[in-house]
Amino acid sequence: MPATRLDGKALAATMRAEVAAAAAARAAAGRRPPGLAAVIVGDNPASQVYVRNKHRACQDAGFASWVHTLPAATTQAELLALVARLNADPAVHGVLVQLPLPRQIDEGAVLRAVAPAKDVDCFHPENVGLLATGHPRYYPCTPHGVVQLLHRNGIATAGREVVVVGRSNIVGKPLALMLAQKPTAANPAGGDATVTVAHTRTRDLAAVCRRAEVLVAAAGVPGVVTPDMVAPGAAVVDVGTNSVGGKLVGDVHPAVADVAGFLSPVPGGVGPMTITMLLVNTLAAAG
Numbered sequence: 001m002p003a004t005r006l007d008g009k010a011l012a013a014t015m016r017a018e019v020a021a022a023a024a025a026r027a028a029a030g031r032r033p034p035g036l037a038a039v040i041v042g043d044n045p046a047s048q049v050y051v052r053n054k055h056r057a058c059q060d061a062g063f064a065s066w067v068h069t070l071p072a073a074t075t076q077a078e079l080l081a082l083v084a085r086l087n088a089d090p091a092v093h094g095v096l097v098q099l100p101l102p103r104q105i106d107e108g109a110v111l112r113a114v115a116p117a118k119d120v121d122c123f124h125p126e127n128v129g130l131l132a133t134g135h136p137r138y139y140p141c142t143p144h145g146v147v148q149l150l151h152r153n154g155i156a157t158a159g160r161e162v163v164v165v166g167r168s169n170i171v172g173k174p175l176a177l178m179l180a181q182k183p184t185a186a187n188p189a190g191g192d193a194t195v196t197v198a199h200t201r202t203r204d205l206a207a208v209c210r211r212a213e214v215l216v217a218a219a220g221v222p223g224v225v226t227p228d229m230v231a232p233g234a235a236v237v238d239v240g241t242n243s244v245g246g247k248l249v250g251d252v253h254p255a256v257a258d259v260a261g262f263l264s265p266v267p268g269g270v271g272p273m274t275i276t277m278l279l280v281n282t283l284a285a286a287g
């Protein structure tokens with residue numbers, strides 16, 4: 001029997017309606033809308049699509065949204081000056097600098113310049129530290145999207161074997177932390193798993209993956225998770241966003257659907273959830 005689809009598009013629509021209702025309640029109370037400022041430097045086509053989607057999602061939820069598009073030759077000082085301006089703007093509750101940045105810019109310096117209270121990506125070291133010590137200010141958007149996709153589809157992680165393939169700062173590392181932690185009010189079912197982080201230097205990746213009751217593919221390698229690497233009935237979450245011949249494909253080979261119990265598709269799985277969690281964080285940032 002083919003795997004049950006973990007429909008991120010449908011869940012994202014439900015959760016965005018919840019966020020929009022909260023934004024409408026703020027407006028009815030005469031409060032200013034939650035506001036997100038996104039900054040994009042250069043003309044990376046994938047980044048342009050992501051930022052456009054974030055902007056649209058904000059507008060649809062009744063948020064204020066600004067997109068600052070800077071040329072590829074922007075200097076670090078110019079970018080830092082814009083971030084400082086957004087940090088000081090009371091209408092802006094969330095500041096997001098889209099990655100990757102052009103090489104002349106020190107990414108770490110820019111991420112450290114975003115005011116931690118406005119860091120709705122949860123990339124600032126202060127927020128990463130708060131997350132790691134179990135006192136999160138925000139959850140990073142993609143990992144939180146994965147956790148919600150599991151939780152709201154009734155897939156438990158407590159006490160179970162979870163394997164995360166990938167150790168990036170954006171996905172693998174924070175997701176492993178969230179899944180291993182004790183549950184919290186904001187992450188009620190996301191934790192208590194036995195988590196293994198696998199990566200390019202893992203010996204016998206297939207054997208490690210087969211241990212997983214929940215397998216998360218976040219390696220950035222198209223189709224790297226093949227059916228022989230999946231235990232029958234496992235829940236598989238595909239975080240891959242690879243462009244192959246102009247088409248968006250995941251890290252999970254399509255034939256995994258014949259083995260897995262649950263599978264999130266690409267597109268229509270984690271992607272819409274990531275943007276939804278950005279809205280959740282921006283609403284929280286607005287207070």
Ligand code: GUN
Nearest residue numbers: 096097098099100121141
């Ligand atoms: N580039 C790829 N994913 C992300 C993300 O979640 N946030 C930002 N700011 N840049 C990204």
